Amino acid sequence: xxxxxxxxxxxxxxxxxxxxxxxxxxxxxxxxxxxxxxxxxxxxxxxxxxxxxxxxxxxxxxxxxxxxxxxxxxxxxxxxxxxx
Amino acid sequence: xxxxxxxxxxxxxxxxxxxxxxxxxxxxxxxxxxxxxxxxxxxxxxxxxxxxxxxxxxxxxxxxxxxxxxxxxxxxxxxxxxxxxxxxxxxxxxxxxxxxxxxxxxxxxxxxxxxxxxxxxxxxxxxxxxxxxxxxxxxxxxxxxxxxxxxxxxxxxxxxxxxxxxxxxxxxxxxxxxxxxxxxxxxxxxxxxxxxxxxxxxxxxxxxxxxxxxxxxxxxxxxxxxxxxxxxxxxxxxxxxxxxxxxxxxxxxxxxxxxxxxxxxxxxxxxxxxxxxxxxxxxxxxxxxxxxxxxxxxxxxxxxxxxxxxxxxxxxxxxxxxxxxxxxxxxxxxxxxxxxxxxxxxxxxxxxxxxxxxxxxxxxxxxxxxxxxxxxxxxxxxxxxxxxxxxxxxxxxxxxxxxxxxxxxxxxxxxxxxxxxxxxxxxxxxxxxxxxxxxxxxxxxxxxxxxxxxxxxxxxxxxxxxxxxxxxxxxxxxxxxxxxxxxxxxx
Numbered sequence: 001x002x003x004x005x006x007x008x009x010x011x012x013x014x015x016x017x018x019x020x021x022x023x024x025x026x027x028x029x030x031x032x033x034x035x036x037x038x039x040x041x042x043x044x045x046x047x048x049x050x051x052x053x054x055x056x057x058x059x060x061x062x063x064x065x066x067x068x069x070x071x072x073x074x075x076x077x078x079x080x081x082x083x084x
Numbered sequence: 085x086x087x088x089x090x091x092x093x094x095x096x097x098x099x100x101x102x103x104x105x106x107x108x109x110x111x112x113x114x115x116x117x118x119x120x121x122x123x124x125x126x127x128x129x130x131x132x133x134x135x136x137x138x139x140x141x142x143x144x145x146x147x148x149x150x151x152x153x154x155x156x157x158x159x160x161x162x163x164x165x166x167x168x169x170x171x172x173x174x175x176x177x178x179x180x181x182x183x184x185x186x187x188x189x190x191x192x193x194x195x196x197x198x199x200x201x202x203x204x205x206x207x208x209x210x211x212x213x214x215x216x217x218x219x220x221x222x223x224x225x226x227x228x229x230x231x232x233x234x235x236x237x238x239x240x241x242x243x244x245x246x247x248x249x250x251x252x253x254x255x256x257x258x259x260x261x262x263x264x265x266x267x268x269x270x271x272x273x274x275x276x277x278x279x280x281x282x283x284x285x286x287x288x289x290x291x292x293x294x295x296x297x298x299x300x301x302x303x304x305x306x307x308x309x310x311x312x313x314x315x316x317x318x319x320x321x322x323x324x325x326x327x328x329x330x331x332x333x334x335x336x337x338x339x340x341x342x343x344x345x346x347x348x349x350x351x352x353x354x355x356x357x358x359x360x361x362x363x364x365x366x367x368x369x370x371x372x373x374x375x376x377x378x379x380x381x382x383x384x385x386x387x388x389x390x391x392x393x394x395x396x397x398x399x400x401x402x403x404x405x406x407x408x409x410x411x412x413x414x415x416x417x418x419x420x421x422x423x424x425x426x427x428x429x430x431x432x433x434x435x436x437x438x439x440x441x442x443x444x445x446x447x448x449x450x451x452x453x454x455x456x457x458x459x460x461x462x463x464x465x466x467x468x469x470x471x472x473x474x475x476x477x478x479x480x481x482x483x484x485x486x487x488x489x490x491x492x493x494x495x496x497x498x499x500x501x502x503x504x505x506x507x508x509x510x511x512x513x514x515x516x517x518x519x520x521x522x523x524x525x526x527x528x529x530x531x532x533x534x535x536x537x538x539x540x541x542x543x544x545x546x547x548x549x550x551x552x553x554x555x556x557x558x559x560x561x562x563x564x565x566x567x568x569x570x571x572x573x574x575x
Binding site: 037 | 214215218219220221246248354366369370371373374375377378381382388392396428431435440443444447
């Protein structure tokens with residue numbers, strides 16, 4: 001089975017150019033320095049390329065909401081991977 | 085119907101009573117539809133405007149139904165383009181009228197129509213269309229669509245609620261009435277909004293008109309009022325309106341999104357727009373910036389950074405130009421766009437030069453934050469000069485401000501010590517308040533939570549507010565004043 005969390009962490013480190021990032025489920029955009037609207041899209045493009053999935057506009061938007069965190073991000077990716 | 089009026093207060097009270105007496109979801113939905121229609125009727129001035137209303141809702145629903153039946157990208161593009169052209173035409177963007185030779189009989193310059201809430205209906209429609217195309221939209225039909233578009237607490241000036249959120253509350257209408265504490269909080273929110281619009285906003289507007297208007301010999305005081313008072317007025321006016329509709333929506337079971345989050349504590353232009361008219365900014369972020377930047381960065385990965393600056397500029401420019409059709413709004417858009425692009429560029433330069441660790445420390449530094457807040461506050465005031473005035477008048481205020489500041493030492497020496505001392509004390513208090521803003525914010529949040537758990541205290545506050553608002557309306561009636569209009573209802 002694919003380790004989405006580990007792959008996601010590697011993508012985060014590349015996009016934010018910060019090898020010290022360690023993802024936790026309760027982390028939000030406010031916890032990652034430089035996670036603004038631009039890097040959010042850079043991140044989603046990198047995830048789409050690496051995992052072969054596509055995000056809709058509403059999903060991209062929802063992931064920026066304050067009540068969303070890495071845990072919900074991982075769950076969304078896993079559901080997309082399962083849906084094929 | 086003016087939202088800051090006794091009539092609206094009675095209207096809300098009657099709507100809430102009838103709504104909660106209605107048994108079951110269907111009846112409550114019908115009640116809400118009737119309430120929205122009753123609110124809309126006085127706002128549509130003539131038959132021509134009604135025809136435009138029906139035409140707009142008809143073609144937008146048709147486009148949505150078509151995309152549901154055939155999910156094709158070109159249909160979405162054509163529908164969005166058509167609706168945007170229609171929007172530009174009805175809003176009388178004169179630039180467009182100069183290029184497109186409309187037949188005289190159809191020329192909007194001759195036959196004006198007032199389509200209330202056209203901007204907000206357009207935003208909602210584009211969001212629904214794109215989400216439907218991408219398979220993210222909850223099921224819709226004509227009844228739900230009309231109620232979503234015409235719902236009385238969002239039609240005139242937002243906030244822009246997303247359809248899926250609207251539907252959630254629309255389908256939960258058969259739930260029990262909200263508890264007493266929640267109702268008290270919503271009524272307090274409505275009355276707070278009325279005090280903001282009817283008293284604080286109106287007072288600042290009067291000061292602005294009396295002292296900050298056109299002058300023969302500008303004084304430092306009048307120039308400062310012209311510079312600082314408009315943003316304060318706009319904040320009270322628009323956030324007050326938002327409080328009123330969020331309270332009204334809450335009483336009818338709808339939790340509306342917030343539109344303001346302490347905007348005067350923003351540390352840059354992007355942060356400001358993330359705290360001011362939040363639902364508009366998020367709409368533009370999602371459907372203009374994110375979509376276009378994703379397309380550009382996917383197609384040209386090497387030029388992504390340049391694209392980010394360009395498209396940030398464009399997104400904030402659109403946010404500015406949306407507000408009005410004159411060259412002053414173009415300037416407002418350009419200044420906001422430049423501020424956004426410069427903010428992003430500055431962040432990139434800092435990251436590249438000092439690295440992540442030191443950047444984190446830099447961003448946490450309280451002095452840096454205070455300086456950033458003060459600079460942003462003044463930049464926003466400059467931008468809003470072009471929101472409030474024509475270009476010439478805005479430039480004349482800036483020029484007068486420059487002259488007054490250049491002559492400040494000479495001007496101060498003419499005063500006795502009390503005047504400058506007062507200004508210094510005021511500036512010190514303001515800076516201390518900003519310095520302690522986090523602590524003050526968390527104190528007020530804790531106090532709000534503490535108060536929110538005590539129904540007796542909430543009732544007392546509500547009674548005091550009722551008396552205060554009754555006095556406010558009595559003065560309006562005694563002096564035959566019109567209820568203050570909500571500025572954003574014209575956009």
